[in-house]
Amino acid sequence: MKKLQFDYFMEIRYTIPAKECHFTIKCMPYTTNRQKISDLKIELLPDNGYTRDNDSFGNQQIYGCVSKTHRDFSFHITGNADVGLSDFEQTECGGIFPVFRYPHGMNCAQDNLKAYFKSLESSLPQAGGYERGVALMHALYRDFHYEKNCTDMNTTAEEAWTLGKGVCQDYAHILIALCHLAGIPARYVTGMLIGEGYSHAWVEIYDGGCWYGLDPTNDLLVTDSHIRIGCGRDALDCMINRGVMLGGGTQTQSIRVNVSEILD
Amino acid sequence: MQEVELLKNTDTVNELLARYGVKFGIYKNNTFKEQLFPFDAIPRIIEKEEFDYLERGLKQRVMALNLFLKDIYSKKQIVKDGILPEDFIFASSGYMAECEGVTPVKDIYSHISGIDLVKGKDGSWYILEDNLRVPSGASYPMIARELCRRSSPETFHDTRLEDNRNYAKLLRKTMDYVNVGGHSVILTPGRYNAAYFEHSYLAEKTGAHLVNGSELRVVDDKLYYEGYDGKLERVGVVYRRISDEYLDPMNFNPESVIGIPHLYDVFRKGNVAIINAPGNGVADDKGIYYFVPKMIRYYLNEEPILNNAPTYLPFYEEDMKYVLENFDKLVLKDVAEAGGYGVVFGSSMTKQQKEDFLTLLKEEPRRFIAQEVIDFQDLDILEEGGPVPRKADLRAFVLMADEPMVWKSGLTRFSRNPDSFIVNSSQGGGFKDTWVLSR
Structure with a gap:
């Protein structure tokens, strides 16, 4: 169990002024049985008002529109999180739950990933979704390489696997695809990791009524170093921010994320 | 025989249809081509009793499909009760997780349903497929009837048939019933869309505004129409032909340039009705089709009146x-x-x-x-040398307001190729008017 404080800041600068900027931000961690969120603060600039509610996956979101002309847009989310209150998540997804058994969007396996799964199949534990999922994570960590700037936000699991390298989003999509092939329900999770300078992504797999967090980028079980933000079938369902606007020219996005432990 | 008069005017009617822009746009090898939708003047004629029977069966089917959609996006009782395997829902590309737990205005999902039927040689009708994602086609028999009445008024004077020009009235009623307060609009992706003629014609006939995505705006969880003067006017119902994934770049495909940002959020809040509701694709999937008779028994506790093939x-x-x-x-x-x-x-x-x-x-x-393979009854079409038999189907339209309403006409499509069973307009077929006799 750890007490963490988090600070998520994102800024988008436009080379020419933008207006009618519609945004949806899914960057607010919420309390579950594994984490307790307190003192959550949201700052938007320019602040033109927004709506706050939940999407179909239970993620917290804020959305709205900055209609007047502006040259940069930023949001800043801060708060405290007690994490590691348990080793698993019991967040309900209600009637939506079965979708996490089926391939969707960026997590669909094609020939190369299917062949990879076949090569692993005989070495997997015979029983237990959790044990099999963890074994798949270890294998993926061994066989896939971390490298920035070779994939982008639209890269699919199959494309990243074929390339052999990528970032946390790619690790997560591939692990979900492998879990589906093994018959394990799996979902994509966004969040923050202690110390990291960016947002992070990992996977939750379902076994015996609980969701277990697996962080394939670090070959790590999710316990008390991760703050969970949201989940979905793939990265698109729970993208931290989405926007469309008029004008804007070229956009430069900068993200600063800081998670540190509060020591009593 | 007055009908002969009608047939003599086939060319005139086709010329007029071309002039009115009754065209079908198709994309082939990445180029856009507009082609005429050839009209054949010999109508399909359906007796009153026969249509009454179809009407009962169609209403029943559409009621069950609506209840199914409501169930699938909430309790999923039909899956829990083992009537339908969950694979057919969740692995279907038409199932939209984003629609989970969202209730459309007055619980109506399929406001406009196009049910495709064929008549077998044995005289019985079979349902071929359900189209619940704003099926197109009603405008073609509407305008064809209008032009035929003009070119040979005597034919219509002497034949007792249902006037199909009331489709606009039925559609208006359907839109008004779910309108949450504000304008009714028909949202079109533009003139390069396959059904552009239909959009503009239905807008004219129903009195709804024909708009494109850039004229609609979401402000504070409500939808507005922005006129030339920049004034915002509230929109209460949107008839759309844009498919779900392009409807709103903030909630669906982020690459969509024809959608309206946050439209789906307005819909989720119940602040606008969308015709037809997003998520309907899960019910008109060909795999789900197999289960429709089971749905009718399950939700309505009735035996299906119309059979599947x-x-x-x-x-x-x-x-x-x-x-x-x-x-x-x-x-x-x-x-x-x-x-x-x-x-x-x-x-x-x-x-x-x-x-x-x-x-x-x-x-x-x-x-x-x-x-x-159903051996369907051929219908005669007019070719240069005289009438020849061709395969044909019927798309019946069911509109849903406080209760289902069956349009007393329909789009009869035929294959021009004597060896083909495929009648789809996107594959080069033609159409006929459908006459429902009133006595």
């Missing part, structure tokens, strides 16, 4: 066995395809094609349905 689901072992044994007499359909694509006849495959297909079928049994 005899259909097999290779997903079930018993059906797979039947399909393998009777392959040559069946037609196979890919559940994910529409518009007459992905349809193959067992009898017309080469040995190699058949082998490849069977391998695929065994790998992905959920992906296909198999149907008996």
Whole structure:
């Protein structure tokens, strides 16, 4: 169990002024049985008002529109999180739950990933979704390489696997695809990791009524170093921010994320 | 015989249709081509009693499909009760997780349903497919009737038939019923859309505004129409032909440039009605089609009035066995395809094609349905040398307001190729008016 404080800041600068900027931000961690969120603060600039509610996956979101002309847009989310209150998540997804058994969007396996799964199949534990999922994570960590700037936000699991390298989003999509092939329900999770300078992504797999967090980028079980933000079938369902606007020219996005432990 | 008068005017009517822009746009090899939708003046005639029977069956079917959609996006009782395997919902590309727990205005999902039927040689009608994603086509018989009445008024004076020009009234009623307060608009992707003629015609006839995405704006969880003067006016209902994934770049495909940012959020809040509701694709999937008679029994506790064509689901072992044994007499359909694509006849495959297909079928049994080939009744069409028989189907339209309303007409499509069973307009077919006799 750890007490963490988090600070998520994102800024988008436009080379020419933008207006009618519609945004949806899914960057607010919420309390579950594994984490307790307190003192959550949201700052938007320019602040033109927004709506706050939940999407179909239970993620917290804020959305709205900055209609007047502006040259940069930023949001800043801060708060405290007690994490590691348990080793698993019991967040309900209600009637939506079965979708996490089926391939969707960026997590669909094609020939190369299917062949990879076949090569692993005989070495997997015979029983237990959790044990099999963890074994798949270890294998993926061994066989896939971390490298920035070779994939982008639209890269699919199959494309990243074929390339052999990528970032946390790619690790997560591939692990979900492998879990589906093994018959394990799996979902994509966004969040923050202690110390990291960016947002992070990992996977939750379902076994015996609980969701277990697996962080394939670090070959790590999710316990008390991760703050969970949201989940979905793939990265698109729970993208931290989405926007469309008029004008804007070229956009430069900068993200600063800081998670540190509060020591009593 | 007054009808002869009507037939003599076929060319005149076709010329007028061309002048009014009754065209069908199709994309082939990445280029946009507009083609005329050829009209054949010999109407399909349906007796009153026969149509009364169709009407009862169509209402029943659409009621059940609406209840199914409501159930699937909330409790999923039909899955829990073991009537329908969950694979057919969650692995379907038409199921939209974003619609989970969202209730459309007055619980109506399919405001406009296009039910495709054929009449067998034995005289019985069979349902071929359900189209619940704003099916197009009603405007063609509407305008054809209008032009035929103008070119040969006597024919219509002497024949007792239902006036099909009331479609606009039915559509208006459907829109008004779910309008949450504000304008009614018809949202079109623009003139390069296959159904642009229909959008503009229906807008004119219903009095709704014809708009494109850039004229609609979301402000504070409400939808507005922005006029030339920049004034915002509230919109209460949107008839759209944009498919779900392009409807709103903030909630669906982020690449969409024809959608309206946050429209879906307004809908979720119940602040606008969308015709038809997003998420309907899960109910008109060809795999789900197999289960519609079961839905009618399950939700309405009634026996289906109209039958499906005899259909097999290779997903079930018993059906797979039947399909393998009777392959040559069946037609196979890919559940994910529409518009007459992905349809193959067992009898017309080469040995190699058949082998490849069977391998695929065994790998992905959920992906296909198999149907008996129905020997449909041919309808005569006029060619240069005189009337010749051709395959034809009927798209019936059911509109839903406080209760389902069946339009007393329909789009009769025919294949111009004497050897083809495929009547889809996107594959070069033509159309006829459908006359429902009033006594």
